[in-house]
Amino acid sequence: MREIVAENSHASTIVLEVENWPGHVAGQHVDVRLTAPDGYQAQRSYSIASAPEDPRFELTVERIDDGEVSPYLVGELRAGDSFELRGPIGGPFTWRVENGGPLLLLGGGSGLVPLMAMARHHRARDSRIDLRLLVSARTWEDVLYREELERAAQRESVDVRFTLTRAAPAGWSGFARRIDAAMLTALGPDPSAAPAVFVCGPTPFVERAADLLVELGHRPQAIRAERFGPSGS
């Protein structure tokens, strides 16, 4: 591990040097395996945050308070430490500019991470493909990569919108509610444009977003989803 950068109070980006890394496609993840002195091992999956083109290889990890691996990665790991990593893993939830667009990305919480790899890939390739990104988070402080996203939104082909579901700062001009049909219609593109759609986040966010997309007329086969966390039921 080369460097750890705090994104906010509960998530950090871990910059790694990986031996024999074969390269990855935006959207893929890795398996991290930790081994305790008594031989006990714990494995979890984390999305790759960096673009395939980026010489810095980055994971962004959100600390789950009662978790086992994420508190170690976010709280204990120091530059120079090593751990086992396997990957890249994942086929359907990937995008390269050669796949074309338009591209519609919906991220809830740390579900933004694999979508950020796609947006960074889009930028690294200087793509003009129509890219729309909706970032849902509880508060502005919870939004990962804030400054980078605001810069990305300046690019002509990129539209980034935010929705804050718990509290919004004074003078907030973005959305301030859970994802709904009006929000998706405002974001676009129209289902007739047949965008490739990627949705990632906690299960309730993904269930709701994917249902809304189908109701709006997006083809179910064009919607790729990754869910995490408890089901809420």
Added chain:
Amino acid sequence: MTPLSRGFSGRPRREIDPARIPPGQYVVEDFPVLSAGPTPRTPTSEWSFTLDGAIGSALSWNWAQFTALESETFTVDIHCVTKWSKLATSWTGVSLDTLLRGVDTQAAYATAWSDGGYTTNLPLADLTGGRAWVVHSFDGAPLAAEHGGPARLLVPHLYFWKSAKWVRGLRLTVDDEPGFWEAAGYHNRGDPWQEQRYWND
């Protein structure tokens, strides 16, 4: 030699029989949801289950016929390739032995297919012998859509992606034909006790 992770001790080990936990898995109390697309919501009035492929003539059951078949309620441990295991889950459904009774086939494999386009392949031997079911209830209640309802395949001795949600049929095949995750780099059989997660395990 596995490198140690400095400063990592792991969570206090819980009172769980380690013989029940396959290598690399951890136990959850909730029930995570993993699927690759939107959740299909097929009403039972439009639901059917079909056996076809390498058999003389296809067999099909509508919801009323399917739920009238001899059913079993049983408790098993389930293991997801994303590392979580859930112990002592209770299901009700129809054994594949019941569905395949009297079927004459040369097939050695089957592809389960689902609403939403998902597929997964299994050796027929993994679907018979009281080890696989099409289930419609979890914990005594109708199976929720996000967990695969109206009905899902349940093959608890293999990683849970083999237990296809929203299953609508089995196509019996003479040759082994990789399904959705199997074609995307996951292991063809997926035995959690052999830790067969990815194709080269």
